[in-house]
Amino acid sequence: MRTTFIKTLCEEARKDERLFLLCGDLGFSVLEQFADQFPERYLNVGVAEQNMMQVAAGLAMEGYSVFTYSIGNFPTLRCMEQIRYDICYHRLNVKIVAVGAGYAYGPLGVSHHATEDIAMLRAIPGMRVTAPGDALETELVTRRLCRDTGPGYIRLNKAGEKPVHRVPIAADCLDMIQVRSGKSTAVLTTGAVLGDMVDQVDARALEFSVYSTPFISDISPHQLIELCQRYEQLITVEEHQLNGGFGSAVVERLADLHAAGKISRFPRVRRIGIPGTFQGFAGTQEYLRAKAGIVLPDKQDQHVDR
Template sequence: MRDTFVRTLVELAKEDKNIELLTGDLGFGVLQPFWEKCPDQFTNAGIAEQNMTSVAAGMALTGKNVFTYSIGNFPTLRCIEQIRNDCAYHNANVKVVCIGGGFVYGSLGMSHQATEDLAILRALPNVVVLAPADLIEAEECTKALAKYKGTAYLRLGRGGEKRIHDKIENFQIGKAIKVCDGAKIAIFSTGAIFEEVTVAKDVLKAKGINPAVYTFPTVKPIDKETIEQIAKDFDLIVTCEEQNVIGGFGSAVAEVMTEMKQRNAILLRVGLNDEYSVRVGNQKYLRGQYGIDADGIVEKISKLI
């Protein structure tokens, strides 16, 4: 995803000289194409992410369209005061980009595991929150954010994510994307955890269960219309996220369902069960340890039904 993001941003920045990219002293192997082709639109802010965010806010308030870039929790939780006070409060045109959402940097321990970011950024007024599931969604999210006026958060994987879509027609911030039809059960996911959902779907189909599948590249504003329709027509909605279940994507879906006057579906949220990871390992290993891999998704759905 990160290569797709950079490639897309380079093309956009070549056409729009107001686009600026700031990095917190990392990502040079990935960001090199940007500074080579748009050298006057690139700044290395050093290992000072709070300063980077405040500088981005200042640049945005002078008319620039600014993207900040770092890994895991560094551009988000480390900078939450600056995002809130300097960016979101002023509706500044700053897009915070996290590479390595969830357990991508799991081998570096919980300090590098971005597992509360969706909930915390979603709680800030005036902040759009995006988490694409594949390369095509990442490209479309980047294009949409370049046009969006205001503060936003883009949560990306690292690399090697599978491609879901051949193309997306009429991508819009705030709209879910149907991957396949199904009956009785609908699985919603956000972000790169979708690769586990695809495996889980195939296993469930072999068991005679045919779930509909939707990706939600936008966590905020959430697609209320799709959620409400599925909640009326289906028996079970399952949300999958590489994130704490408290306050994240599943909570956003729950909020919509709770306010419905009539609905048929119940909700199952799959994610970290309000805990930090005390284990260390790669992303795939940690997904399995905390029951959010394909096997865990299948087990939770099978047990419930």
């Protein structure tokens, strides 16, 4: 994903001389191609994420379209107030890129587990939160955010994600994207856990539809109404805390639609994610996902223990 991201950003930077990339002294062996091609639009600000966001705000005020790059929680939780006040309140053209979503840096420990960022960033007015599921979705969200003029966030996994999409995705797509067709249950995922869920559906011959949600802030009421008509059960899956994350966003919107009389039946919604815990032990991404319980149930009525 990070390779696709930087390749796409370089392509966009050739067309758009406003694009500027800042990093917080992380991105070694990834960012060099941008730095080499566009040295006047690249800067390593040092290990100083608060200042990185402030400098990004200043550059954006002067007309640049700024991307900030770092890993894990450093470009998000570490500098939340700069994101909220300097960037979002001023509606500045700054896109935050974090590599290492969820447990992508699993063995490095809790410092490097990015598991609360969706909740915190999606609460800020004007912030477009995205989490691509594979390389094609990474290209989609990167190009989209290059066109946006306001704040955005790209939650990247790391590298080696399973390619799920077989055909290019329409450039203007903001909807959930269907990647498997099933019967009465739809699995809604966000981020790189998509590949794992598709593997589970395929390997276990589950008759579940699967949808990927790269644009978490853009969940469409119309699409949710349609999903409610087609499916008895929705299962949300995220590599993130259940509190306030993607599943919460889906349930909030469903509740609003139900309260407004736009859906007559509230579907059974199961939220799969991290159940309010830190995983303080070492482990691969796959191991930590399983320990957190990020596993699909076998059939629609199976109880999921928490």
